[in-house]
Ligand SMILES: [Fe+2]
């Protein structure tokens with residue numbers, strides 16, 4: 234307090250110091266009390282809500298994860314949008330357009346969830362565009378044929394569901410609720426992908442070959458979507474303690490393989506892994522080693538489409554700048570401001 | 578296959594030329610809007626443009642199915658057999674061009690479908706459902722015309738240019754179509770009034786140039802299209818045509 238220190242220069246150090254220590258003690262006691270409430274809520278499987286106290290590291294970890302997830306949704310539109318204008322039937326075209334639209338919607342839910350933690354969409358987009366935040370590496374692979382659209386739905390959305398269903402029970406309320414909506418739509422995406430591949434597999438020879446080729450290319454990258462093996466994963470332990478994450482990368486990967494392997498049989502397609510076989514003893518499918526060199530390489534930016542995806546995203550954002558400015562200026566003129574955002 | 582048989586008695590209740598005109602307008606505009614996926618100026622517009630594209634595609638599928646197999650008609654007709662107006666095939670351009678195209682077309686489609694819905698012709702059922710969707714499309718275009726026209730100097734300039742550039746394709750909307758039982762002259766004056774009102778509120782001038790030209794006067798409805806349309810169809814039809822007889 235200034236009143237105390239004024240004119241008492243000699244003892245100011247001591248008095249001020251004592252005051253600071255007292256305040257720090259009080260703050261520490263209060264923080265400890267908050268932390269205890271938070272820990273108890275997490276332990277009791279209660280939801281943490283935006284206005285609740287939370288450790289800064291918990292908040293930062295959530296923002297990082299939700300942002301990466303949101304970015305993946307919007308970058309993930311690109312490989313599939315690549316086929317909208319070439320979809321081979323009107324029915325498939327409608328399904329694909331609806332799916333890509335859903336991914337935009339997922340991006341919206343997730344950026345909103347991040348906003349409840351005090352981080353704006355603009356700030357997060359900025360970090361995406363400048364390469365300071367990542368998106369899922371799976372979208373750095375190209376969609377070379379129509380069958381890739383089916384393979385993405387079946388495998389990539391399938392892997393996403395395996396990852397995301399447990400997130401519906403995530404300790405942070407807004408994220409968990411966003412995931413409930415997202416997962417409903419993802420299961421539609423997975424089904425349509427499976428069904429598109431089935432039509433190809435049962436179609437002409439050329440169509441069957443197209444489907445097999447796509448599965449050959451997408452299988453291993455899909456397994457990498459679960460992240461590095463547990464002993465190399467830096468974030469897993471803390472995220473599990475906070476109940477942001479419920480299962481380890483390797484557990485989820487195994488769960489996915491166990492679901493996908495019999496589905497591949499039903500599709501009449503082969504998964505490109507000679508070591509893949511049912512292990513009666515473990516009650517799981519065994520599968521071959523993953524090429525983690527490729528994973529780290531793509532993550533570092535050396536995937537086939539890293540530059541292309543990010544450039545296209547930046548370009549769209551830059552091209553849209555004048556539109557967003559116009560919307561903000563118009564809102565300013567007509568509603569006195571505070572709503573520069575475009576209407577949904 | 579080529580243009581469906583217009584003399585057949587099986588589809589006597591549905592005038593084929595009119596069905597194709599309505600269907601192709603919706604199909605082609607839906608395709609153009611689909612090209613925006615992943616490139617919209619804000620995330621909300623990814624959702625909105627896809628919504629409109631999906632509505633239009635739905636309308637096109639119903640209409641095409643009235644007169645034949647939807648995929649044969651969409652993927653196996655040649656350019657000269659398409660009956661859409663040239664307005665809807667125009668490239669997306671910048672967001673202002675897309676919005677101007679939406680304003681012109683959805684205002685027309687809304688007025689047309691409202692009239693068809695109130696009659697008892699072969700398109701009354703479809704129009705009654707579609708008119709609600711199209712009301713949203715028109716609203717969306719109107720809101721963006723206001724924002725862009727009355728936004729920043731740059732957006733005003735871009736929107737003016739777009740409105741001018743597409744103006745010459747608007748006359749064709751009101752060429753009589755055989756089998757469409759509406760008063761096209763009345764439709765046109767209602768359209769002019771509505772568009773002028775929106776442009777006025779958006780501080781934009783109503784373009785002064787001609788609304789038809791030597792080539793654009795009713796040409797699309799006769800199967801005469803602009804250069805970009807051939808490329809659009811090449812992209813749209815390529816995969817389907819590469820696998821004759823395959824099902825997807
Ligand atoms: Fe998604």
Ligand SMILES: [Fe+2]
Pocket residue numbers: 336390418419422
């Ligand atoms: Fe998805």
